[in-house]
Amino acid sequence: MSQADFKNEDVPPKADDLSAWYTAVTLRAELVSYSPVRGCVVLRPYGFGLWENLQKELDARIKATGHENAYFPLLIPEHLLMKEAEHVEGFAPEVAWVTHGGQEKLTERLAIRPTSEVIIGVMYAQWIQSHRDLPVLINQWANVLRWEKATRPFLRTMEFLWQEGHTAHATAQEAHEETIRMLGVYEDFARNVAALPVYSGLKSASERFPGALETYSIEALMPDGKALQTGTSHDLGQNFAKAYDITFTDSDQQIKHVHTTSWGMSWRMLGAVIMMHGDDRGLRLPPRLAPFEAVFVPIIKGEDRAAVRRSHELASELKAAGFRVRVDDRDYSPGWKYSEWEVRGVPVRIEVGPKDLEKDSVMLVRRDKSKGEDGQKTPVPISSLSSRLREELDDVQRALFDRALTFLSTHTIATENQQRFFELCKTRAGMIDIPWCDRTQCEQEVKAQTGATTRNVRELGRAGAVCVACGEPARVQAYFAQSY
Amino acid sequence: MSQADFKNEDVPPKADDLSAWYTAVTLRAELVSYSPVRGCVVLRPYGFGLWENLQKELDARIKATGHENAYFPLLIPEHLLMKEAEHVEGFAPEVAWVTHGGQEKLTERLAIRPTSEVIIGVMYAQWIQSHRDLPVLINQWANVLRWEKATRPFLRTMEFLWQEGHTAHATAQEAHEETIRMLGVYEDFARNVAALPVYSGLKSASERFPGALETYSIEALMPDGKALQTGTSHDLGQNFAKAYDITFTDSDQQIKHVHTTSWGMSWRMLGAVIMMHGDDRGLRLPPRLAPFEAVFVPIIKGEDRAAVRRSHELASELKAAGFRVRVDDRDYSPGWKYSEWEVRGVPVRIEVGPKDLEKDSVMLVRRDKSKGEDGQKTPVPISSLSSRLREELDDVQRALFDRALTFLSTHTIATENQQRFFELCKTRAGMIDIPWCDRTQCEQEVKAQTGATTRNVRELGRAGAVCVACGEPARVQAYFAQSY
Numbered sequence: 031m032s033q034a035d036f037k038n039e040d041v042p043p044k045a046d047d048l049s050a051w052y053t054a055v056t057l058r059a060e061l062v063s064y065s066p067v068r069g070c071v072v073l074r075p076y077g078f079g080l081w082e083n084l085q086k087e088l089d090a091r092i093k094a095t096g097h098e099n100a101y102f103p104l105l106i107p108e109h110l111l112m113k114e115a116e117h118v119e120g121f122a123p124e125v126a127w128v129t130h131g132g133q134e135k136l137t138e139r140l141a142i143r144p145t146s147e148v149i150i151g152v153m154y155a156q157w158i159q160s161h162r163d164l165p166v167l168i169n170q171w172a173n174v175l176r177w178e179k180a181t182r183p184f185l186r187t188m189e190f191l192w193q194e195g196h197t198a199h200a201t202a203q204e205a206h207e208e209t210i211r212m213l214g215v216y217e218d219f220a221r222n223v224a225a226l227p228v229y230s231g232l233k234s235a236s237e238r239f240p241g242a243l244e245t246y247s248i249e250a251l252m253p254d255g256k257a258l259q260t261g262t263s264h265d266l267g268q269n270f271a272k273a274y275d276i277t278f279t280d281s282d283q284q285i286k287h288v289h290t291t292s293w294g295m296s297w298r299m300l301g302a303v304i305m306m307h308g309d310d311r312g313l314r315l316p317p318r319l320a321p322f323e324a325v326f327v328p329i330i331k332g333e334d335r336a337a338v339r340r341s342h343e344l345a346s347e348l349k350a351a352g353f354r355v356r357v358d359d360r361d362y363s364p365g366w367k368y369s370e371w372e373v374r375g376v377p378v379r380i381e382v383g384p385k386d387l388e389k390d391s392v393m394l395v396r397r398d399k400s401k402g403e404d405g406q407k408t409p410v411p412i413s414s415l416s417s418r419l420r421e422e423l424d425d426v427q428r429a430l431f432d433r434a435l436t437f438l439s440t441h442t443i444a445t446e447n448q449q450r451f452f453e454l455c456k457t458r459a460g461m462i463d464i465p466w467c468d469r470t471q472c473e474q475e476v477k478a479q480t481g482a483t484t485r486n487v488r489e490l491g492r493a494g495a496v497c498v499a500c501g502e503p504a505r506v507q508a509y510f511a512q513s514y
Numbered sequence: 515m516s517q518a519d520f521k522n523e524d525v526p527p528k529a530d531d532l533s534a535w536y537t538a539v540t541l542r543a544e545l546v547s548y549s550p551v552r553g554c555v556v557l558r559p560y561g562f563g564l565w566e567n568l569q570k571e572l573d574a575r576i577k578a579t580g581h582e583n584a585y586f587p588l589l590i591p592e593h594l595l596m597k598e599a600e601h602v603e604g605f606a607p608e609v610a611w612v613t614h615g616g617q618e619k620l621t622e623r624l625a626i627r628p629t630s631e632v633i634i635g636v637m638y639a640q641w642i643q644s645h646r647d648l649p650v651l652i653n654q655w656a657n658v659l660r661w662e663k664a665t666r667p668f669l670r671t672m673e674f675l676w677q678e679g680h681t682a683h684a685t686a687q688e689a690h691e692e693t694i695r696m697l698g699v700y701e702d703f704a705r706n707v708a709a710l711p712v713y714s715g716l717k718s719a720s721e722r723f724p725g726a727l728e729t730y731s732i733e734a735l736m737p738d739g740k741a742l743q744t745g746t747s748h749d750l751g752q753n754f755a756k757a758y759d760i761t762f763t764d765s766d767q768q769i770k771h772v773h774t775t776s777w778g779m780s781w782r783m784l785g786a787v788i789m790m791h792g793d794d795r796g797l798r799l800p801p802r803l804a805p806f807e808a809v810f811v812p813i814i815k816g817e818d819r820a821a822v823r824r825s826h827e828l829a830s831e832l833k834a835a836g837f838r839v840r841v842d843d844r845d846y847s848p849g850w851k852y853s854e855w856e857v858r859g860v861p862v863r864i865e866v867g868p869k870d871l872e873k874d875s876v877m878l879v880r881r882d883k884s885k886g887e888d889g890q891k892t893p894v895p896i897s898s899l900s901s902r903l904r905e906e907l908d909d910v911q912r913a914l915f916d917r918a919l920t921f922l923s924t925h926t927i928a929t930e931n932q933q934r935f936f937e938l939c940k941t942r943a944g945m946i947d948i949p950w951c952d953r954t955q956c957e958q959e960v961k962a963q964t965g966a967t968t969r970n971v972r973e974l975g976r977a978g979a980v981c982v983a984c985g986e987p988a989r990v991q992a993y994f995a996q997s998y
Contacts, residue, residue, distance in 0.1 A: 063641070065637065070589065072586050072637055073585040079582070100559045101565070104657055104659065105554065105610075107551060125616065126589075126612045127614040128611060130610070130623075132609065132661045142626075149549065149550075152549075157547070172657075189587055360646075
């Protein structure tokens with residue numbers, strides 16, 4: 031498809047203005063287009079290819095932990111949404127309302143789901159009767175809608191795609207274990223598929239999901255020193271069970287409320303992947319998420335199309351071996367194609383020229399390495415193409431992770447000096463790691479002065495420490511950062 | 515999960531009241547639940563398992579024919595929806611309108627998509643510039659919403675899941691070929707995955723998609739003699755291209771409008787599968803769509819749980835070989851489980867008892883055969899379980915198709931007698947095949963008198979024939995039937 035709408039828009043240097051670079055690259059690589067609908071973007075085929083791989087990898091992990099998929103209605107009657115007080119307060123300002131169907135004015139407004147705890151809770155109340163029905167372990171892949179002012183592809187859009195897991199358990203202990211298990215699934219996905227190291231932990235009270243007992247998150251650190259939350263897991267306790275009357279007869283014949291959890295990851299994760307791994311030449315996609323792991327660029331000399339034919343043969347063999355590859359046999363110059371696939375971040379380019387073919391070899395070019403860097407270009411005998419490509423892709427995946435991990439490690443700064451703490455928060459120096467008092471008031475003061483908030487917290491490293499921000503006794507260890 | 519809400523609701527005989535049987539079986543087999551949202555059902559995990567297999571099989575066919583997936587916004591601004599006159603007229607009465615976002619009243623209403631020609635047309639106008647950008651071959655898996663009065667699981671719901679393909683081409687010929695190609699994909703899916711023989715052909719003018727030049731459909735025949743349309747493919751000509759200004763510069767430097775198509779299959783297909791293949795004992799699922807191809811039922815004698823362990827071992831081996839199987843090791847009696855999995859239509863049940871294990875064998879029980887029928891129960895040595903299960907599943911798939919094909923063949927009735935034609939239409943005798951004049955007025959008269967309409971039409975079998983319904987010169991051969 032044409033890039034006419036952005037043809038004059040080069041990708042600006044990433045370090046100068048991350049935000050401008052990010053928007054330019056998501057459009058230029060044809061991941062998304064802005065739509066004529068306020069706050070909504072179109073996920074174009076190349077962007078959807080990323081989403082499909084996220085779905086495939088995450089869905090397999092969700093199923094491997096015993097969950098099944100289902101689908102619940104998009105619309106939620108207003109009176110049902112209103113039952114859980116904190117939930118309503120949190121989401122009502124963000125809800126889009128349907129008031130008319132055809133020519134008919136509705137007697138009750140219908141909310142487009144901002145999340146599905148409510149409608150799923152109502153169904154669970156019908157389905158669950160006995161302790162033998164528990165646990166209920168269900169996940170949904172769906173679109174949801176939250177009325178937002180700003181639009182940034184993947185990071186903040188009115189409508190977005192996500193998965194939301196919703197489970198019900200007989201005991202508080204089981205619900206807690208489920209919450210932690212799914213946090214672990216998200217962390218595993220982030221590290222091993224998205225090549226993103228993250229910090230996982232408990233959110234502070236002010237950052238908790240509306241209606242939850244506890245919210246856990248995974249948090250990545252972006253190149254501008256701002257944190258990006260890329261997955262959350264909520265222990266909802268019995269709040270929703272009480273609001274929606276989800277009860278069961280336990281083995282002791284007592285009628286009890288269930289304990290529920292919910293957990294979600296959205297296409298926001300793709301925003302983190304783009305922002306963290308990309309460079310001045312465009313995207314650098316982790317092979318496990320890339321729509322194409324490798325692209326063949328045949329080099330055509332005059333009328334000799336042998337390179338095109340050979341590329342298709344080799345691509346077929348690689349596809350049969352399970353690789354995601356494409357041949358770019360369009361009527362453009364090799365140089366144009368090289369930069370096109372660089373912008374699009376394909377992990378490995380396979381150049382097939384007449385001289386290579388004479389030697390029964392092809393040229394592998396790695397996107398993650400700089401031009402001229404050792405190992406960026408490697409001639410590979412065709413006989414070992416498949417095994418060598420597998421090795422290179424694994425190495426690209428590892429290299430992207432290692433680079434991101436080095437960034438996170440060098441930008442995680444522990445301090446016990448109050449003045450330095452405020453300075454680091456203000457200058458977006460990274461994840462600022464301090465003993466903290468765990469008080470909302472303290473967090474609000476830090477936010478007012480620096481823009482930073484807690485990202486998540488964990489057990490206190492050292493007994494007897496005081497809060498670096500305010501001097502009160504510390505209760506937890508916290509990462510502070512400005513955030514998306 | 516509990517079936518408490520339907521525990522007293524047995525599945526009534528199918529032949530007595532297909533409609534009552536259908537509703538009971540979809541609820542009893544836990545495919546769906548009614549929701550508190552008008553016109554909307556919940557697709558429960560077992561129903562979603564069917565949908566996932568439909569998606570997997572159809573998506574592979576859509577990709578194999580060169581299409582890519584993408585995702586477009588749920589909401590469509592009113593002024594955009596209003597541009598293609600016939601399309602508006604067809605869909606406006608069925609649209610749900612968003613009028614408020616958060617506390618704010620919108621300046622323009624937003625429609626929840628009833629289908630996506632409009633929003634996709636707007637984007638194609640931005641993306642397509644040159645003949646080199648064509649064809650554009652995109653598919654979307656999405657939820658859509660049409661304001662309906664009645665609710666019947668899968669067959670008629672306000673919100674439903676579907677895929678919608680949208681393509682743009684340089685010439686009318688290419689658009690026509692695409693329309694026919696995707697009709698062929700649907701027919702292939704219906705026959706080879708859903709085990710449903712269908713008639714494919716052109717819809718009459720009155721049954722055409724609003725805004726299309728031509729609509730093609732596949733039509734299945736249900737046991738009550740009513741037809742069910744399970745897929746449509748539309749040649750939209752330049753109607754949408756002109757309404758949404760989708761133009762390209764052709765190789766002759768002229769600016770031209772593109773030619774577009776759209777085509778869709780929804781979860782309605784699952785309704786056809788349920789209705790056609792089921793029997794008085796419940797569902798009978800084609801193996802290629804069934805969430806589980808086989809379920810192990812271990813028979814536990816007292817404290818001896820060897821059968822459970824062995825079932826899990828065998829299930830692991832079968833899973834590794836690519837089968838979708840489950841072990842039902844719940845604390846219920848074998849008899850309860852047999853009838854449970856019969857209602858749910860699992861193609862093959864594998865009984866594993868102590869006596870079987872002594873002989874190193876298991877018992878395969880086929881769901882598609884009647885009790886006591888030859889080949890219903892077969893002892894199979896464990897050493898050949900995998901190969902034998904594959905054969906049995908293939909045979910179940912074939913047997914369901916053959917049974918449906920026999921039904922369709924014996925209920926397709928060609929007649930040239932006017933009185934008999936009206937009688938056959940009125941009594942829902944099946945697909946009534948006649949030479950037809952292809953006039954809307956004639957079709958309306960048949961409908962008024964019998965309730966039947968044309969399902970689709972094809973080339974006239976015999977030159978010089980007259981319309982069996984009205985006596986005017988015949989122009990096409992048509993199937994008439996009452997329909998869902």
